[in-house]
Amino acid sequence: MIDLRDLTKTFPGNADPAVDRLNLHIDRGEVAVLVGPSGCGKTTTLKMINRLIEPTAGTIEIGGRSVEAAPVHELRRSIGYVIQQVGLFPHRTIRQNIGTVPGLLGWDKTRIADRVDELTELVALDPDMLDRYPAELSGGQRQRVGVARALAADPPVLLMDEPFGAVDPIVRAHLQDELLALQQRLQKTIALVTHDIDEAIKLGDRVAILSEGGHLEQYGPPGEILRDPANAFVADFLGTDRGIKRLSLIPISDLDLEAGPVVERSASRARAVATAREYGTDWVAVRDGSAVDGWVRVDDVPTDGVTHAPTEAFQTRLTPESSLKEALDAIVSSHTSVAGVFDGPVMLGVVTADAVSREILR
Numbered sequence: 521m522i523d524l525r526d527l528t529k530t531f532p533g534n535a536d537p538a539v540d541r542l543n544l545h546i547d548r549g550e551v552a553v554l555v556g557p558s559g560c561g562k563t564t565t566l567k568m569i570n571r572l573i574e575p576t577a578g579t580i581e582i583g584g585r586s587v588e589a590a591p592v593h594e595l596r597r598s599i600g601y602v603i604q605q606v607g608l609f610p611h612r613t614i615r616q617n618i619g620t621v622p623g624l625l626g627w628d629k630t631r632i633a634d635r636v637d638e639l640t641e642l643v644a645l646d647p648d649m650l651d652r653y654p655a656e657l658s659g660g661q662r663q664r665v666g667v668a669r670a671l672a673a674d675p676p677v678l679l680m681d682e683p684f685g686a687v688d689p690i691v692r693a694h695l696q697d698e699l700l701a702l703q704q705r706l707q708k709t710i711a712l713v714t715h716d717i718d719e720a721i722k723l724g725d726r727v728a729i730l731s732e733g734g735h736l737e738q739y740g741p742p743g744e745i746l747r748d749p750a751n752a753f754v755a756d757f758l759g760t761d762r763g764i765k766r767l768s769l770i771p772i773s774d775l776d777l778e779a780g781p782v783v784e785r786s787a788s789r790a791r792a793v794a795t796a797r798e799y800g801t802d803w804v805a806v807r808d809g810s811a812v813d814g815w816v817r818v819d820d821v822p823t824d825g826v827t828h829a830p831t832e833a834f835q836t837r838l839t840p841e842s843s844l845k846e847a848l849d850a851i852v853s854s855h856t857s858v859a860g861v862f863d864g865p866v867m868l869g870v871v872t873a874d875a876v877s878r879e880i881l882r
């Protein structure tokens with residue numbers, strides 16, 4: 521859908537290019553994240569795609585067509601742009617901001633009003649805010665407006681420059697989740713810029729790692745980059761917790777679960793002790809039929825067996841969709857070497873610390 525070939529920009533008066541022979545292909549419906557240190561040419565690249573900056577050399581195609589083939593205003597209609605620092609119009613209300621592009625396209629008032637309402641709901645913005653001005657919104661709310669404004673004319677392509685840069689980590693994580701949910705429904709082709717590697721890993725179907733001077737160091741799915749960094753720059757940029765980061769991308773459903781230390785409600789004390797020993801725990805999970813009631817420390821199991829033992833509820837209930845990173849966290853914070861995986865009340869099995877470390881080495 522987006523094809524950059526040998527794209528280069530050297531600003532007048534600068535000896536070195538800001539973007540240097542960049543080759544990047546983004547499939548339809550894919551999120552490509554450009555990540556790299558400040559000044560490495562990320563914004564310049566996005567601006568060349570919608571022709572806010574003219575390249576010095578190289579070509580850009582969108583949907584198989586050169587971006588120079590049509591008048592620039594037509595090109596920009598097909599591209600939603602979320603500007604770095606949000607860039608809302610300060611003297612226009614939120615409603616007017618979101619309706620900017622439809623207004624330029626000459627939509628009638630009712631159609632614009634309907635579209636603004638639809639987008640307000642889509643980005644989970646409180647409709648009460650529509651008649652306020654940007655300065656009267658929080659940073660996170662403004663960023664939602666920025667996304668809504670970019671989506672207004674339903675463009676197939678979105679360019680997002682640090683769309684969640686101005687908010688705290690909690691709001692940021694929330695907005696990222698919303699973008700992922702939105703993308704599941706809308707299937708846009710997105711080029712998103714960030715300098716936050718964790719954001720890149722979380723949002724990108726593919727991640728482009730750029731270095732100073734606009735050099736592409738590596739481009740690929742985040743799991744692949746984390747497993748096999750192309751060079752020292754990439755490895756360094758990914759950070760020392762690269763192995764742990766990769767775990768966040770692997771769902772528990774990729775592992776073969778072990779049954780875990782589970783005994784029937786009717787089990788004897790000896791059985792509970794033996795089962796716990798087998799898994800190296802000091803506790804067993806207690807099952808009633810297919811449902812697991814909770815767990816009991818083997819030292820607390822009375823001599824007449826598990827039947828009357830007091831069980832405690834599991835603090836963390838992982839599911840097959842949970843990541844191995846979450847599993848590892850559950851293992852570490854429970855002070856045991858295993859974490860239970862559940863489907864509702866049914867315990868599907870356990871993830872062990874060994875299984876996680878085997879996956880890291882794979």
Ligand SMILES: Nc1ncnc2c1ncn2[C@@H]1O[C@H](COP(=O)(O)OP(=O)(O)OP(=O)(O)O)[C@@H](O)[C@H]1O
Pocket residue numbers: 531532534538557558559560561562563564565604715
């Ligand atoms: N109009 C311009 N004239 C001259 N140099 C420019 C111009 N715009 C950007 N540059 C330079 O080009 C390089 C890349 O800038 P760019 O804005 O693309 O970086 P970036 O990767 O988006 O950085 P950040 O993460 O800080 O936003 C920088 O060295 C910058 O100083």
Ligand SMILES: [Mg+2]
Pocket residue numbers: 562563564604681
């Ligand atoms: Mg920038």
